[in-house]
Amino acid sequence: MSDRLSGKRIFITGAAAGIGYAIADACAQEGASLCLADRDGEGVSQLAETLADKGCHVLAVSCDITDRPSVEAAVSRARDALGPLTTLINNAGMNVFHEPLSMPEEAWQRCLSVDLEGAWHCSRAVLPDLLHHGGGAIVNIASTHAFSIIRGCFPYPVAKHGLIGLTRALGIEYAAQGVRVNAIAPGYIATPAVEAHWQTFADPAAARANIESLLPPGRMGCPREVAMTAVFLASDEAPFINASCLTIDGGRSVLYHD
């Protein structure tokens, strides 16, 4: 355990699995106190037990980020247990991939509420603590879908473009009060969500191998590689990085195809 996040009290969404789980683990290793929020209450409780055994001051809460009262109750419990929050990591999200005109009626609302509005619910609940504290950090987990479009993945990129807009707008709005708001745009990261995506193909192993062959390092990223960047942006090592987005895709988004 080291202390890059010592004294930070961090609210992390979607911490029961994948990237959020790795972020929680990395933040605990760096000495932060944590509130792990996920609609999978059992999953975050198990992770909290593991991290508490390693000496982390940690609370798990069952919370659906699409439901504002649920978010406010979770943030209030976090504040009571840990003290005023210093940091928010908006990680919870889900893939909603369709061809636009044949998209089921409810898919648009579901995607926008999980992948965009949820981050706003959490931000508006946590920001008063950051402002009262004299500053703090928000890290939003966006996606390379925030900058480029893959056909058939609608409306996920609409929401992720919006999340970059939220990052920039809040970053500028509260910069003078010491709040930094940044995003991370991961490419393909090996998590349960991506594993589920491969299962939508007739030959999941071939689909995965095909994608990996297109990635400059020849492999997908791992959750810890995103987590270490979240630690950096949440820490005091990034005091002048604001309203920005760091891409973690092994270089895929700048690779030229002829």
Ligand SMILES: NC(=O)c1ccc[n+]([C@@H]2O[C@H](COP(=O)([O-])OP(=O)(O)OC[C@H]3O[C@@H](n4cnc5c(N)ncnc54)[C@H](O)[C@@H]3O)[C@@H](O)[C@H]2O)c1
């Ligand atoms: N894995 C990738 O390749 C990849 C790439 C780019 C961006 N992302 C983004 O990273 C984030 C994490 O993705 P992941 O791959 O780890 O996903 P995942 O499905 O493996 O884990 C997501 C977690 O979020 C939780 N969650 C989902 N909806 C929720 C809600 N409404 N309220 C509370 N919790 C909720 C789930 O229960 C789960 O624990 C997402 O925002 C995703 O869009 C992932």
